[in-house]
Amino acid sequence: xxxxxxxxxxRWEITSGATGLDRRAVIxxxxxLLALGALAPVVLMAGxxxxxxIYRVGVEPSSPYYEAVRHDPSFSIHEPDLxxxxxxxxxxxxxxxxxxxxxxxxxxxAGSALKAAIESHNDRLMQSEPxxxxxxxxxxxxxxxxxxxxxxxxxxxxxxxxxxxxxxGSGSGDGPEGFEGxxxxxxxxxxxxxxxxxxxxxxxxxxxGGTPSDISPPFPFISLVLAFAFIVPMNFVIQAYASSIxxxxxxxxxxxVLVSPVxxxxxxxxxxxxxxxxxxLIAAGTAAAxxxxxxxxxxxxxxALLFLSxxxxxxxxxxxxxxxxxxxxxxxxVVTTYVFVPAIFTDIHPIAAISPLTLVVRELEGAIxxxxxxxxxxxxxxIGAFVLFGLGGGLYREEDLFAQxxxxxxLLDALANPIDRRAMAAVMxxxxxxxxxxxxxxxxAVLFVLPLELSLPLLIGSIATIEExxxxxxxxxxxxxxxxxxxxxTAITVGCLSGLGFFVGEKAAAVSQVVGLFQLDLGRAAFELxxxxxxxxxxxxxxxxxxxxxxxxxxxxxxxxxIGASRGRTxxxxxxxxxxxxxxxxxxxxxxxLG
Amino acid sequence: xxxxxxxxxxxxxVVAVDGSTFAVDRGEIFGLIxxxxxxxxxxxxxxxxxxxPTAGSATVAGxxxxxxxxxxxxxxxxxxxxxxxxxxxxxxxxxFADLYDVPRSVADDRIDSTLDRLDLEVRDRxxxxxxxxxxxxxxxxxxxxxxxxxxxxxxxxxxLDPLTTNAIIEFVGELGQDxxxxxxxxxxxxxxxLCDRVAIMLDxxxxxxxxxxxxxxxxxxxxxxxxxxxxxxxxxxMGDRYRCVVDDMDAVETLRSVIxxxxxxxxxxxxxxxxxxxxFLAVAEGT
Numbered sequence: 001x002x003x004x005x006x007x008x009x010x011r012w013e014i015t016s017g018a019t020g021l022d023r024r025a026v027i028x029x030x031x032x033l034l035a036l037g038a039l040a041p042v043v044l045m046a047g048x049x050x051x052x053x054i055y056r057v058g059v060e061p062s063s064p065y066y067e068a069v070r071h072d073p074s075f076s077i078h079e080p081d082l083x084x085x086x087x088x089x090x091x092x093x094x095x096x097x098x099x100x101x102x103x104x105x106x107x108x109x110a111g112s113a114l115k116a117a118i119e120s121h122n123d124r125l126m127q128s129e130p131x132x133x134x135x136x137x138x139x140x141x142x143x144x145x146x147x148x149x150x151x152x153x154x155x156x157x158x159x160x161x162x163x164x165x166x167x168x169g170s171g172s173g174d175g176p177e178g179f180e181g182x183x184x185x186x187x188x189x190x191x192x193x194x195x196x197x198x199x200x201x202x203x204x205x206x207x208x209g210g211t212p213s214d215i216s217p218p219f220p221f222i223s224l225v226l227a228f229a230f231i232v233p234m235n236f237v238i239q240a241y242a243s244s245i246x247x248x249x250x251x252x253x254x255x256x257v258l259v260s261p262v263x264x265x266x267x268x269x270x271x272x273x274x275x276x277x278x279x280x281l282i283a284a285g286t287a288a289a290x291x292x293x294x295x296x297x298x299x300x301x302x303x304a305l306l307f308l309s310x311x312x313x314x315x316x317x318x319x320x321x322x323x324x325x326x327x328x329x330x331x332x333x334v335v336t337t338y339v340f341v342p343a344i345f346t347d348i349h350p351i352a353a354i355s356p357l358t359l360v361v362r363e364l365e366g367a368i369x370x371x372x373x374x375x376x377x378x379x380x381x382x383i384g385a386f387v388l389f390g391l392g393g394g395l396y397r398e399e400d401l402f403a404q405x406x407x408x409x410x411l412l413d414a415l416a417n418p419i420d421r422r423a424m425a426a427v428m429x430x431x432x433x434x435x436x437x438x439x440x441x442x443x444x445a446v447l448f449v450l451p452l453e454l455s456l457p458l459l460i461g462s463i464a465t466i467e468e469x470x471x472x473x474x475x476x477x478x479x480x481x482x483x484x485x486x487x488x489x490t491a492i493t494v495g496c497l498s499g500l501g502f503f504v505g506e507k508a509a510a511v512s513q514v515v516g517l518f519q520l521d522l523g524r525a526a527f528e529l530x531x532x533x534x535x536x537x538x539x540x541x542x543x544x545x546x547x548x549x550x551x552x553x554x555x556x557x558x559x560x561x562x563i564g565a566s567r568g569r570t571x572x573x574x575x576x577x578x579x580x581x582x583x584x585x586x587x588x589x590x591x592x593x594l595g
Numbered sequence: 596x597x598x599x600x601x602x603x604x605x606x607x608x609v610v611a612v613d614g615s616t617f618a619v620d621r622g623e624i625f626g627l628i629x630x631x632x633x634x635x636x637x638x639x640x641x642x643x644x645x646x647x648p649t650a651g652s653a654t655v656a657g658x659x660x661x662x663x664x665x666x667x668x669x670x671x672x673x674x675x676x677x678x679x680x681x682x683x684x685x686x687x688x689x690x691f692a693d694l695y696d697v698p699r700s701v702a703d704d705r706i707d708s709t710l711d712r713l714d715l716e717v718r719d720r721x722x723x724x725x726x727x728x729x730x731x732x733x734x735x736x737x738x739x740x741x742x743x744x745x746x747x748x749x750x751x752x753x754x755l756d757p758l759t760t761n762a763i764i765e766f767v768g769e770l771g772q773d774x775x776x777x778x779x780x781x782x783x784x785x786x787x788x789l790c791d792r793v794a795i796m797l798d799x800x801x802x803x804x805x806x807x808x809x810x811x812x813x814x815x816x817x818x819x820x821x822x823x824x825x826x827x828x829x830x831x832x833m834g835d836r837y838r839c840v841v842d843d844m845d846a847v848e849t850l851r852s853v854i855x856x857x858x859x860x861x862x863x864x865x866x867x868x869x870x871x872x873x874x875f876l877a878v879a880e881g882t
Binding site: 258261 | 607608642643644645646665666667669671673675677678679681682686690691693694695696734735784813
């Protein structure tokens with residue numbers, strides 16, 4: 001790749017992008033960016049969660065309740081005036097020791113909040129007492145565990161500790177050591193799954209203990225909002241980027257650049273570079289504003305690449321700005337969901353590890369992130385982004401770039417373009433692994449909140465569907481675009497190759513073990529079923545069978561789909577359903593055998 | 596300078612170009628004609644390296660058409676004038692000169708010189724605000740920023756007003772004096788006016804090629820129109836007399852005898868050289 005050509009195209013992209021915008025659009029974009037830029041420091045300075053100052057309390061500084069009210073951010077303090085109470089400008093009026101609450105829903109909520117604030121204030125006073133044993137004669141440690149019905153039953157039958165139920169107090173004041181209930185259950189869903197203790201959430205709560213009224217699940221609200229500040233601008237940048245790609249396709253404008261002595265990869269890189277750089281600059285500015293460091297920046301780069309690659313492919317598939325809008329909304333929702341939803345469970349649940357944004361949250365919370373965790377969160381995203389760029393690059397040529405074919409037809413073109421020999425069936429399945437990984441992680445993220453009895457079958461079916469589609473869609477594209485002969489022999493050959501490629505890639509995905517996602521029941525379900533590694537016997541024969549079983553599964557089901565695909569669309573869909581059923585039956589069998 | 600060997604392009608089940616073979620010598624103007632969908636544009640795009648042939652090969656200026664270095668010595672003009680509307684003529688041409696590694700000072704001189712020759716005054720207005728003819732001239736100027744030896748033009752004067760058309764055709768003729776030019780056109784008069792050699796394409800195949808004389812010869816050649824005052828076999832009324840069309844002088848002499856024997860008089864004999872359009876129609880209709 002010629003760097004000079006890339007930079008020339010990048011410079012042209014900046015120039016044409018700048019001159020292509022009208023003044024109003026520039027002003028709107030600037031205001032939006034400024035508003036987003038202002039968001040981070042404001043949230044940071046605010047230093048509190050939602051509901052700040054929603055209750056208006058009239059209280060004198062000399063009142064004994066003043067300190068209690070002042071320490072609770074949900075209250076805003078005003079002059080105590082009965083007239084203001086009557087006019088509705090105050091929710092609570094405190095005069096001396098007399099407390100008057102407006103008889104409205106909000107007033108009653110304010111009263112409850114005041115009661116809690118007073119209790120907290122009293123707790124703080126007790127904590128400041130020199131004789132803590134006298135102040136708090138009983139200490140109870142709390143440990144948050146995963147809500148898991150099956151786990152509880154197992155725990156109760158094998159261990160009287162009552163995993164996750166709160167355990168018994170040791171009376172020592174050391175908290176977590178009093179818990180005996182949850183470790184070591186089958187499936188590893190107990191505390192060994194990385195669930196935080198109350199100590200783990202200390203950084204979040206800013207306290208080392210408290211009374212029962214202080215107990216609430218750890219929720220890194222501020223860090224999440226700040227992390228979200230990294231993501232929001234990306235949604236705007238990809239709009240401009242995708243529009244630029246679509247503009248290139250309109251009226252065949254890009255044709256003459258294609259016939260100049262630069263490669264399509266130089267064109268793609270040159271056109272992408274300014275937007276990627278802009279994303280980096282915004283991310284760096286955001287990081288500087290909110291106190292993030294290189295870790296946050298490193299975690300955001302894969303997300304930026306994923307956004308750009310999805311927008312790139314979307315812009316190549318869309319036939320009009322109307323279609324592009326639909327595609328970009330889909331991209332924004334899916335990518336934001338993938339990176340943001342798991343991050344909500346930072347420090348609560350290992351599922352959070354699948355999102356690069358979790359790394360940002362953890363850095364903002366001052367937690368240490370291991371290289372393995374960093375790689376686990378970012379590698380699939382980076383590989384997925386580059387594979388998408390690769391697929392899109394296959395379409396960046398005269399005969400596809402300007403064609404006005406439907407999105408599914410272009411998708412088939414993108415999948416078929418790299419196929420120049422049968423062996424590509426294995427390569428294509430291998431390259432599909434990052435997307436399978438991302439899709440399965442997303443499925444876990446969406447389903448894990450459901451009871452295991454419901455989520456596990458759903459997940460097994462979802463995984464079978466994702467994997468069978470990934471193994472066979474490129475085969476179907478190969479037949480439709482005449483890359484493969486429609487013979488039974490070819491169908492069996494490319495089916496077996498596809499299964500083999502997928503098997504090899506799936507083994508590589510065993511990286512998921514790095515952060516202990518396997519300790520989560522659903523994690524095991526997602527990544528162990530296909531690999532067939534769980535509960536492997538010490539018998540070499542059984543070990544061999546278990547290792548080869550997934551290979552047999554993938555080749556058989558891919559061959560079924562391949563034979564269907566070689567006969568046309570309807571037979572393909574029928575064969576795909578059959579392959580999914582076989583795969584699901586296999587997964588269920590593995591679950592039953594493994595217990 | 597250009598050699599196409601069994602070029603073939605398939606789009607799924609559709610064969611757009613089926614085994615095109617031809618060669619264009621240095622300094623020659625070569626015309627590619629044929630009806631819509633005959634495969635002219637596809638052939639030109641394969642020569643320009645925009646499309647990859649399904650089979651066969653092409654060399655342009657000594658390079659395989661798929662090689663990037665070939666493009667450095669090629670000026671390609673597509674059928675439309677796909678310009679970036681937000682750019683001015685000057686910035687647009689400079690951008691492409693940059694892509695071809697043309698030094699800025701050389702590029703500026705070349706751009707000004709070409710735009711002067713094309714009589715394009717508006718150089719600093721966004722191209723989106725210029726006429727179709729101006730865009731076409733800018734597109735032609737763009738094909739010359741790298742001073743190529745080979746020009747491939749697809750319908751260079753398509754859809755333009757007569758004045759602009761004539762100006763562009765004249766300019767292409769000038770370019771052909773020291774460069775190799777391959778171009779397609781629907782206006783066969785322009786092809787006849789400019790081209791040294793011509794190929795006629797039908798349904799993806801080159802059905803005939805050669806100089807205009809060779810093609811005329813192969814598809815009818817010179818005709819003799821024999822006029823008489825009486826009707827003989829094959830004669831058609833033309834006002835107050837009759838016309839017979841024959842292919843050679845022997846046939847003229849035979850016809851003279853027939854007219855004399857019938858008591859009539861041979862009034863006139865005229866030669867008629869068919870136009871390229873007539874030859875093309877004859878080829879297209881399979882006659």
